[in-house]
Amino acid sequence: MQDRPTAHELLDTLGRFLEDELMPTLDGPAAYRTRVAANLVHILEREEALGDAQLRRERELLCGLLGVDAASLPKASLRDQVLDLNARVGDAIAAGRIDHVQAWQPLMEIARAKLAIIRPGYDDYDARGELP
């Protein structure tokens, strides 16, 4: 077992270093790239906390769309299973075997879960007022 700080604590430290110590000393493109780097660190922090649970839920939702049982999937890492399921669902949608209305709700749930990691709050806006 590694000693403290944990990976999560180190990411937090790294983010604070980039934002609070490094960024104020920079300007122009370097400052911008450092802000991007700090944002990526925050994404990794949230992915560390939420990623596995999200992948399991995504597996469940995609299995539901395909009408298969998660327990019957070929043995592989969770990530590889979800990657494969995404390919199968994408193909099924492209071929019209899963229709728009059926696919929309689960895909929206997955999209919102991804946002909770990459951009919390982005889904506060839902563009309902823009629909024709």
Added chain:
Amino acid sequence: MTDAVRDGLARFLSERWNKRVSIPWLSVTSAGARRLNVLFDADDGATKHELVVTAIPNANIELTPIVLEAVTIRTAEAAGVPVAHVVLDSDDTRYLGGGFFITRRVGGETVPRRVLRLVEKCKHGAAIATKLGAALAKLHAIPNERIPPHLARPENGDPAATSLLRLQEQVAGLLQPAPVVALGMRWLAARKPSPPTRPVLIHGDARNGNLIVSENGLEALLDWEGSSVGDPMADLAWPCVRTWRFGEDANEVGGFASLAPLVKGYESAGGVFDAERFHWWKVLGTLRWAIGLAGQAKAHIDGSVPNIVMAASGRRVGELEYDLLCLLRPR
């Protein structure tokens, strides 16, 4: 680099104006791999000219001659579209390494968040959208015989089909399967609009970021590199994609105005707005940008353009997937 640019500009202007010209000030605003934008002052001894040069720094990477962009800008200006007036252009590589054109420097903001701060202060967002709508209507009204011949034409006069075909090729090159993109492609194919009555000259990228905005409002449309012949509604829809609102999501047009003033300006200058077609092109633009961001991440991962901004783009694809699903909400 700035010394070489300063020297090249001074030589070029001295020869063209037939008097000794110096460059007392210059500022590089963007130095991408492909294009160089430099603000500068040119002093001819009697007058100080405030100018901007847009250059391809290396003739070998000049896919389309940049002087043709100057042709498009002049065509738009002649139709009454606000642009930065082109003063001179040249395809002679001896001055800046590649072709270039020089425009008057128009005062105002172009950086999107600064534009939005200015709009917040001056409360002129609706007026900017109205003027943008009118500008695009004037552009779209340019008759066929005056559309520059070098601009890309849609296959079979069908911009939607041409864009879908190009997207399909890009989807095939994605690094990982994307069911949301598949859903979007299927939706687009099922609702593909008929070809427009007349494919028109479109700007192609008239979004917040390519507009010069001052306290007086919209001053000019910049960056005509992506102009082509296409569906006029594509030109109105692209600036309304959520990405270009920079956080001001309720303001559909570039984060500074609702759709109504854009449409009002478009129709008042003779344009015909088609809501269904507009929506279709907004969906297409959103999907195209999702693929564009995925492509940036791919360029980072495969080593062709390795940098942290390109890497981060990969983790923005999810934003566009969400936007796409919002636009495709079942009724």
